[in-house]
Amino acid sequence: MLTKRQNLMETIKGGNPDRFVNQYEFLNLIMEAPMDLPLAPAPGTEVKNKWGITFRWPEDQIGSFPVHDEEHKALKDITKWKESVKAPSVFYTDEEWAAAIAHANSVDRNDEFVTAFCAPGIFEMTHHLMGIEDALMALYEEPEAMQELIDYVVEYELAYAKEVIAHIHPDALFHHDDWGSQISTLISPAMFEEFFLPAYKIVYGFWKDNGVELIVHHSDSYAATFVPFMIEMRIDIWQGAMTTNNVPELIKKYGGKISFMGDIDSGKVDHPSWSRGEIAKYVEIACKECGKLYFIPNLSQGLNIASFPGVYETTSEEIDRMSKEMF
Amino acid sequence: MSKIEEVKARLEAGKAKLVPALVQEALDEGSEAKDILQAMIDSMGVVGDQFSKGEIFVPEMLMAAKAMTKGVDVLRPLLVGDTSSSKGTCIIGTVQGDLHDIGKNLVAMMIESAGFDVVDLGVDVSPAKFIEAIKESKNVTIVGCSGLLTTTMTAMKETVQTIKASGLTGFRVIVGGAPVTQEYANEIGADGFAPDAGSAAVKAVELVKSL
Numbered sequence: 084m085l086t087k088r089q090n091l092m093e094t095i096k097g098g099n100p101d102r103f104v105n106q107y108e109f110l111n112l113i114m115e116a117p118m119d120l121p122l123a124p125a126p127g128t129e130v131k132n133k134w135g136i137t138f139r140w141p142e143d144q145i146g147s148f149p150v151h152d153e154e155h156k157a158l159k160d161i162t163k164w165k166e167s168v169k170a171p172s173v174f175y176t177d178e179e180w181a182a183a184i185a186h187a188n189s190v191d192r193n194d195e196f197v198t199a200f201c202a203p204g205i206f207e208m209t210h211h212l213m214g215i216e217d218a219l220m221a222l223y224e225e226p227e228a229m230q231e232l233i234d235y236v237v238e239y240e241l242a243y244a245k246e247v248i249a250h251i252h253p254d255a256l257f258h259h260d261d262w263g264s265q266i267s268t269l270i271s272p273a274m275f276e277e278f279f280l281p282a283y284k285i286v287y288g289f290w291k292d293n294g295v296e297l298i299v300h301h302s303d304s305y306a307a308t309f310v311p312f313m314i315e316m317r318i319d320i321w322q323g324a325m326t327t328n329n330v331p332e333l334i335k336k337y338g339g340k341i342s343f344m345g346d347i348d349s350g351k352v353d354h355p356s357w358s359r360g361e362i363a364k365y366v367e368i369a370c371k372e373c374g375k376l377y378f379i380p381n382l383s384q385g386l387n388i389a390s391f392p393g394v395y396e397t398t399s400e401e402i403d404r405m406s407k408e409m410f
Numbered sequence: 411m412s413k414i415e416e417v418k419a420r421l422e423a424g425k426a427k428l429v430p431a432l433v434q435e436a437l438d439e440g441s442e443a444k445d446i447l448q449a450m451i452d453s454m455g456v457v458g459d460q461f462s463k464g465e466i467f468v469p470e471m472l473m474a475a476k477a478m479t480k481g482v483d484v485l486r487p488l489l490v491g492d493t494s495s496s497k498g499t500c501i502i503g504t505v506q507g508d509l510h511d512i513g514k515n516l517v518a519m520m521i522e523s524a525g526f527d528v529v530d531l532g533v534d535v536s537p538a539k540f541i542e543a544i545k546e547s548k549n550v551t552i553v554g555c556s557g558l559l560t561t562t563m564t565a566m567k568e569t570v571q572t573i574k575a576s577g578l579t580g581f582r583v584i585v586g587g588a589p590v591t592q593e594y595a596n597e598i599g600a601d602g603f604a605p606d607a608g609s610a611a612v613k614a615v616e617l618v619k620s621l
Contacts, residue, residue, distance in 0.1 A: 141509070141534065143507060144507065144509060145559070145561060148509045215468075215512050216472055216512075216515065219468050219469040219472055220469060220472050220473060220476065222469055223424065223469055223473050224426075224473075264512075264513070264588065265588045266588070266605075266606075267464060267467065268467065269467065269468050269469075270467050270468065270469055271466070271467045271469075271470075274467070274469065350559070350560040350588070350589060351560070353560075354560045354561050355561060390561070
């Protein structure tokens, strides 16, 4: 039996996997690494992160959101971004790194990838700072200032990457940046190519050139039209590929250059009245339609969790069932 | 190209900085304010259609809407008291338990551009708040309920059914959002459904004609 890591490599290299890669099993996420996570920690809480962005998680909601009313918007005028935006320090004490290093050292790297986690992404950072409408219009109205801001975020990401690489020597990177809605990308391919492709080529190139074997990018959205850019920026696995992308077609077209992780939409199975039968149905469709290579069956959610208890684990069990049936 | 045609072309291209001056030039050349407004409403229809077809994306639609707003600002003093272009008031909000507002904001912009006055209730809006807004606003012709989460579809159902059971009349209820389908809209008793912001404006106009 192949190790999780070997099985993953066989799957994405077009070899001979002996089962489906089961969701996030191959990524051992080092979430203890010090970072400036952009989230409020629990329902009923509100935090202001080190970028000055306020996140609120109201009671009875399933996640936290950046707050963009006039009082809370961190960047009100893109032309004055240098006065408003100051990246936090990427330097943390040895004590702050200790838990991450201990975790990384405990991982059997023959079996799993020690994985660094980065969120939000570059596109997300622009709209977390300004609000989505201001950020999108600024790409037209103030492209030079937006380019400067993007370059600044890239500098921050590179500086943070350097620290992470020095401390935990990751084998993989799991990097978030949502680029679309469920049925479309938020910006055109041409605009993405102009503003964000160069930024990601630099960032992902840096990780790759410094020992990171695997780049896994999360965007739980439609982004099929961006796949050529994903390949160009050296993404190995696109996680969060929703069914609206027609993943089986993407595998036929791009398999061997990139792999796809998802095709089980969280929205369809991860809800209060979830059931094993419903999960089994969608897992089976995904596995049978996408096949054994260049595909990792997975909920579209951007971490190894679900919104409702039991959904993630049941999905894993159903993927194991499909492995027994198909391998 | 006539000045009105130029206004339309620039608006469809999202040239928000150019449109106000072109609107003024069209007025100076003798065009009627209501004709210029109608031309801009038609242009936003084109923009909405291009968005529905995936030919343009959110930034292009936002820029066109901004151009429309700036053009209307020039016309506004001349349109005071003229309600011939108004299609009534649209009350819109994201239903209770859901904080997503991008889609709802786009729909609000497109509906406003189609000639409605828009009262945007924001996100996480309770059925009671929808009812209160309908009662407090004048000439409500459309109520729009948005929701992105599968988990808030029950709140959308409750909202639509509360509005329908309230006894308030004179408007149609339209629903939308990623998990919403025509079948679901029918099931919960909504009058209309649209899959995106462009077609939401078209559907709103169509529904108002049926009043």
